Amino acid sequence: MTHTKNYCGIAEDVGEVLIDEESIQRRVKELGAQISAEYAGKSPILVCILKGACLFHADLIRATPIDVFMDFIAVGSYGASTQSSGEVRILKDLDESPEGKDVILVEDILDTGLTLNYLISYIKSRHPNSLKVATLLSKPARRVVDVQVDYLGFEIPDQFVVGYGLDYAQRYRNLPYVAVLKTANQSSK
Ligand code: 5GP
Numbered sequence: 001m002t003h004t005k006n007y008c009g010i011a012e013d014v015g016e017v018l019i020d021e022e023s024i025q026r027r028v029k030e031l032g033a034q035i036s037a038e039y040a041g042k043s044p045i046l047v048c049i050l051k052g053a054c055l056f057h058a059d060l061i062r063a064t065p066i067d068v069f070m071d072f073i074a075v076g077s078y079g080a081s082t083q084s085s086g087e088v089r090i091l092k093d094l095d096e097s098p099e100g101k102d103v104i105l106v107e108d109i110l111d112t113g114l115t116l117n118y119l120i121s122y123i124k125s126r127h128p129n130s131l132k133v134a135t136l137l138s139k140p141a142r143r144v145v146d147v148q149v150d151y152l153g154f155e156i157p158d159q160f161v162v163g164y165g166l167d168y169a170q171r172y173r174n175l176p177y178v179a180v181l182k183t184a185n186q187s188s189k
Pocket of ligand 1: 107113161166167
């Protein structure tokens with residue numbers, strides 16, 4: 001199925017919708033309810049890993065009606081490629097120290113695990129009181145390093161996806177659903 005409703009100029013690249021808007025919103029609300037219950041009486045910092053997690057983060061904090069703080073961290077991305085270089089570097093650090101705080105890292109997609117593995121070690125080295133991980137998507141078939149996920153949206157197959165914050169060459173982040181990138185997945189076959 002190709003979904004182009006209300007979006008111009010994407011028919012070439014965007015293929016099958018893997019997770020529709022309604023399913024995403026429903027799952028994010030469930031995750032927010034789970035976080036609210038588990039952090040009742042606490043004030044966790046939800047750290048958005050830019051840029052891909054920005055939509056997930058924005059919806060998740062709104063679905064978490066407890067005393068939450070937010071912060072942002074940016075790491076090197078794939079650029080215009082669909083393959084991980086394995087290199088992780090911090091482009092923008094946290095504004096506030098995580099020392100003694102309850103931190104939840106919020107990621108868009110767990111692929112090889114290299115990014116989250118690096119960020120978990122980095123945050124731990126700054127002595128938070130606790131550290132958990134939320135990721136909207138996970139591609140288990142691609143894992144190179146094991147990463148413990150505490151809040152998972154959806155497992156997906158080994159396909160390059162765009163939408164709901166996820167990009168290809170900085171495009172398609174504004175799609176409200178997650179779809180397969182037709183061109184990348186065709187060329188890898
Ligand atoms: P990892 O370090 O786990 O291999 O990769 C994590 C990062 O790779 C994600 O934050 C995301 O930026 C990028 N990535 C991995 N898989 C995909 C994908 O299917 N689509 C997009 N747009 N980015 C991906």
